[in-house]
Amino acid sequence: MFKNTSITRYIFLLCILFALPFHSFAIPVSFNILDYGxxxxxxxxxxxxxxxxxxxxxxxxxGIVYIPAGKYLSGTLFLKSYITLYLDAGAVLVGSKNLDxxxxxxxxxxxxxxYYTDKSLLFGEGLEHIAIIGQGIMDGNGASFKGPYxxxxxxxxxxxxxxxxxxxxxxxxxxxxxxxxxxxxxxxxDGITVNSRxxxxxxxxxxxxxxxxxxxxxxxxxxxxxxxxxxxxxxPCNNVTITNCILSSICNAFKLGTETNGGFQNISLSNCTIYxxxxxxxxxxxxDGGTLNRVSISNVTxxxxxxxxxxxxxxxxxxxxxxxxxxxIGKLSDVIISNVQATNVGNTxxxxxxxxxxxxxxxxxxxxRLTFHGGGTQELVxxxxxxxxxxYPEYGMFGKLxxxxxxxxHAENLTFNDVELDFIEPDVRPAIVCDDIISLxxxxxKARLIGNEPLIQCKDVKNMFVQSCIAPQxxxxxxxxxxxxxxxxxxxxxxxxxAKNAIxxxxxxxxxxxxxxxx
Numbered sequence: 288m289f290k291n292t293s294i295t296r297y298i299f300l301l302c303i304l305f306a307l308p309f310h311s312f313a314i315p316v317s318f319n320i321l322d323y324g325x326x327x328x329x330x331x332x333x334x335x336x337x338x339x340x341x342x343x344x345x346x347x348x349x350g351i352v353y354i355p356a357g358k359y360l361s362g363t364l365f366l367k368s369y370i371t372l373y374l375d376a377g378a379v380l381v382g383s384k385n386l387d388x389x390x391x392x393x394x395x396x397x398x399x400x401x402y403y404t405d406k407s408l409l410f411g412e413g414l415e416h417i418a419i420i421g422q423g424i425m426d427g428n429g430a431s432f433k434g435p436y437x438x439x440x441x442x443x444x445x446x447x448x449x450x451x452x453x454x455x456x457x458x459x460x461x462x463x464x465x466x467x468x469x470x471x472x473x474x475x476x477d478g479i480t481v482n483s484r485x486x487x488x489x490x491x492x493x494x495x496x497x498x499x500x501x502x503x504x505x506x507x508x509x510x511x512x513x514x515x516x517x518x519x520x521x522x523p524c525n526n527v528t529i530t531n532c533i534l535s536s537i538c539n540a541f542k543l544g545t546e547t548n549g550g551f552q553n554i555s556l557s558n559c560t561i562y563x564x565x566x567x568x569x570x571x572x573x574x575d576g577g578t579l580n581r582v583s584i585s586n587v588t589x590x591x592x593x594x595x596x597x598x599x600x601x602x603x604x605x606x607x608x609x610x611x612x613x614x615x616i617g618k619l620s621d622v623i624i625s626n627v628q629a630t631n632v633g634n635t636x637x638x639x640x641x642x643x644x645x646x647x648x649x650x651x652x653x654x655x656r657l658t659f660h661g662g663g664t665q666e667l668v669x670x671x672x673x674x675x676x677x678x679y680p681e682y683g684m685f686g687k688l689x690x691x692x693x694x695x696x697h698a699e700n701l702t703f704n705d706v707e708l709d710f711i712e713p714d715v716r717p718a719i720v721c722d723d724i725i726s727l728x729x730x731x732x733k734a735r736l737i738g739n740e741p742l743i744q745c746k747d748v749k750n751m752f753v754q755s756c757i758a759p760q761x762x763x764x765x766x767x768x769x770x771x772x773x774x775x776x777x778x779x780x781x782x783x784x785x786a787k788n789a790i791x792x793x794x795x796x797x798x799x800x801x802x803x804x805x806x
Contacts, residue, residue, distance in 0.1 A: 317350060324336040363413065394446045468493065489509050511537065518546055532559045539567045545721055641695055742786075
């Protein structure tokens with residue numbers, strides 16, 4: 288008879304979920320760590336006992352290593368292929384406070400994370416069909432480690448592994464990143480909880496140069512980026528879907544970057560809630576070369592965040608290996624962000640920026656509702672924004688922006704459709720400022736404005752089309768056009784009767800007006 292009744296119940300629930308007969312499951316062999324001398328007293332170091340259970344399980348062809356209720360202190364554990372680590376309800380796997388219990392692991396896969404870490408509580412490289420499941424807890428004892436990166440172990444580090452399942456477990460108090468998946472394939476992270484704000488660099492989930500990744504139904508409360516996709520080597524993050532998650536971070540909630548050598552392709556984030564995040568809710572960054580394209584973000588709500596959206600193509604140009612030449616400027620394109628609502632957004636503003644001669648391309652924002660703190664002054668309107676191509680990308684890198692809503696520079700094929708912008712405290716900045724844009728489309732823009740600045744300010748904008756927008760009642764100017772490169776501006780079907788001046792045209796170009804209500 289299968290003696291671990293908790294696992295039996297788990298399998299029984301899977302049978303109910305998938306409408307399968309219980310006998311259709313082959314009951315796996317279970318290796319209880321207590322049978323190998325482990326003690327759940329919170330003080331005994333159980334590294335050898337737990338590793339013995341893992342090794343025995345692997346020698347037997349795989350199965351379940353069972354961790355029952357109790358508090359088990361351990362150093363680094365080496366997972367093996369075809370093994371499921373099952374943490375039962377009440378089980379706590381606690382990382383040792385002694386750094387000597389974490390041997391240095393130099394992986395066969397080289398990436399920039401070589402500079403970040405060589406230690407972890409749970410480690411696996413070149414494995415397949417591995418799982419960490421159950422209602423138990425993994426506690427990294429993170430407050431016990433002080434100092435630079437390499438004296439602070441990760442909780443989980445999997446490298447070049449295939450078919451990974453992490454389900455239902457809770458991870459807390461990591462000394463460094465909570466979990467790192469490098470160059471892995473077919474990763475499924477479902478229903479986990481992360482609560483880690485006890486040390487620096489407490490990223491919740493790091494997906495790094497991985498292929499075919501699903502993250503769903505997770506709750507992340509992290510001291511650094513909550514869910515972050517990286518590419519610290521020459522492999523892209525490819526085919527990644529994230530859905531139904533609750534995110535809160537002391538830094539960014541969802542981020543692509545900062546390391547981007549391999550780039551990001553086919554990325555989807557949907558149906559997520561973000562709260563209490565002082566940096567960006569959504570941050571898409573490409574600064575170490577690579578290509579970022581085909582990114583879709585939809586159905587996201589946010590509250591109390593620094594910026595709702597931050598998109599940046601920069602040129603830090605850091606190679607993932609010090610022996611390599613610096614990468615060239617990357618390509619950032621084909622991003623759709625839709626159905627986003629955010630309240631209590633900070634007063635810096637959102638930004639979408641490329642570099643001179645290297646625009647971000649094909650960016651669409653659709654059905655967006657943002658309410659900012661406000662408070663922007665007249666001095667901010669006239670600020671010259673530096674390019675700072677090599678600076679670390681962060682939503683506040685330019686300082687407070689000339690627009691309270693969106694500041695856009697060096698872009699091509701940029702579309703705003705059905706966007707509403709508002710503020711709490713009075714703010715005299717324009718709602719949208721655009722500089723050096725080729726092909727700008729504005730549809731159904733509704734925004735509040737006080738003072739004498741234009742609602743929309745455009746400099747050196749070519750091929751601009753504005754339709755179905757409404758000018759707020761009593762504003763001075765709806766659209767201000769400037770710059771020697773501005774041309775082919777069309778306004779059609781807008782209600783501009785609320786503005787004293789529909790257009791202020793410092794470029795002295797012909798503006799095509801058709802079917803607009805002006806008075």
